[in-house]
Amino acid sequence: MRITWRSAELRLLVPILFAVPLGFAITNIALTDTLDPGSMHLALGYVGLFVVAHLALVLFGHRGDQLILPAVGAMGGIGLIMLNRLPQDLAGTSGFGVQLGMAETQLLWFGVGMVLMVAVAVGLRDYGVLRHYKYSWAAIGILLLAATLLLGYEVNGARLWIDLGPVSVQPGEPLKIVLVIFIAAYLAETRTLLTSATMRIGPVHFPPLPYFLPMLVLFGAVMLIVVRLNDLGTALLFFGTFLTMLFVATGRRSYVLIGLILFVAGAFVAYRLFGHVQSRVDIWVDPFADPLGRGFQPVRALYALGRGGLFGEGLGQGLVMLGSGLTIPYVHTDFIFTAIAEELGLLGAFALLGFAAVLVFRGLRIATLAHEDFGALLAVGLMTSLGLQALIIIGGNTKLIPLTGITLPFVSYGGSSIVASFLMIGLLLAISHRGVTGEQEAPNRS
C-alpha cells in the first residue's frame, strides 16, 4: 500500500505546534515572574494530540482537506493558552477521585473530540448513508429537544443543560448537527422541485408550499422550543443556517427575502412578548445605563477591549481582578474573545478571526468539490453553522449585536461544544475525501 503524505497539513501544523508552548511559556513567566515551567505539560499534551490526529489520518490513507485541521489547531491553541491563563477554579471536573482544573478538562475534551473526528472522517467516507435515515434524524432532533424541556435545568435564565451523573450535557450542540443533516437530506431530494415549480398569486411568485411543509413544521417546532428555552443565540444560529442552506440549494433570492422579513417580524414580536429579549436589547442599546447591574458584563468587556488596544496588554498581564474574582463574568465561555483581545490586542484578535475565516473558506471549497447535492449542502450547512456561531458571539462581545450566550467554536471552554464542533469537522473531512478521490460505494459484482 502506498502512503499518501499530508505534507501541506504538516507544514501548517508545525509552526502552530511551536506557538502553543510559546504562549504557555509567556503566560507562566508573566504570572509567576520566574522561568518555572508550570503547566507546560498541557501545551505538550495539546501538541501531542494534533500530531497523533495527523498521523492517524495519514495512516488511514485519508486524502481529504489539509487546511481544516491546522486552522482548528490554531483556534484551539489560542483558546487553550487563554483558558490556562485564567484562574483554574472557574470550571473543572471532579470525579473518579481525580480533580481536574479548567484547562486540563478542556484538553480532555479536545482528546475525546479528536478521537471522534478521526473516527468519523475515516469511518464515514461513504457519508451518503446519512441521507437514507433523514426522518430518523428529525425524530432524534425532536427527542433531544423534548429531553431538554423535561429534564433540563436552568443556568442564567436559559434552560440548556441535562445532568448525566459525572458530566452535564448541552443537547443543543448535537441538535445542531442532526438538524443540518436532516435539512441537507431533505433539500437534496426536493431541490429540483423547489426551483422548478412555483405557485403564483397575482404577480408574485410563491414557493411551492407543500414541498416545504415537512421542513417548516420541524423547523417551527425547533424554533418554538428553543425560544421557550430562552436560548436566543441558538435560535438565531439555526435560522441563519437554514436560510443559507435554502439559498444554496435553490439559488432563489426571494426565499432569502421572505426569510429575512419573517426574521424581522419574529424579532419584533419576541421583543414585545418576552421580557428577557427586551432586557437583552436594552442592555445592548445602552449598557452604561446600569453599569453596576445589568450592564456590568458588557461594560467590563468594553473596558477590557479598550485596555487591549492594538498590541494588547500581553499574555498573563491583562484582565483586571476585582478582589479575588475576574471583572468580566463568564470570561471563559461567552467572553473568551474579549479576554483574547485584551491580552493579544487587536492584532491577536484579527489573527483569530483570520483562522476562522480560513475554516469557513475551506468549508465552502469542500462544498464545491462534492460530487453530489447532499454532500455539498451538508458541507455548506456545517460550515455556515460554525462560522455563524463565531460571528454571533464575537458580535455580541464587541457590542455589534445584542449579546446572546453561545460558545466560540474550539476556543470557549465547554465539553459539549468542543465535541460537537469536532464531529462537524470529521464530517467535513469525510465529504472532502470523497470529493477529492471520487471514491464510491464498492461496486457490487455478484
Add this chain to the structure above:
Amino acid sequence: MSGDILRILLLILQLGFVALLYVILLRFARTLLRDLRSAEQVQLASRSGIGRLSVLESPDDEPPAGTAIALGPINSIGRNVNNTIYVEDDFVSTNHAMLTFRGRSWFVEDQGSTNGTYVNGHRIDRAVALSFGDELTVGRVRMRLER
C-alpha cells in the same frame, strides 16, 4: 534587577508570539492561493462537465461497474449499440430511456421500456427532474448522477 530582565524577555516573547501568528496566517494564505490556481487549471481542463453517470452495479459489465460516463446534453440509454449509453443487460429494452440536460437541471424520461426506469427505487411514468446524487436504475444496471 532580574525582574527587569524578565519584563524585557516577556515583551520580546510576546511580540514574537503575535508575529508567529501572522507567519502562520501567511502560510495559510499561500496554501489557499496555490490550491485556487490548481483548481482553475482543473476546471479549464474539463470545461464541458455538466455531469457524469457513475456505474454502481452492472452484472454483465457493460458499462463496467466502478467507471464514470461523461454526459453530453442529450443521452439515450438502451441495448441498441447506437445509443449514447449502450447497456448490455437482458432486462434493458432496445431504446430504454432518455437523459437530457434542460436549462439548469437534468431530466430522465422512460421511452416505453418493458421493465421500466427507476429513480431512487421508484418507477417513473413521466419526465422526472434529477438531482446530483440521485440513483438511476435501468434493468439490473444501477447508476448515480454526479457533478
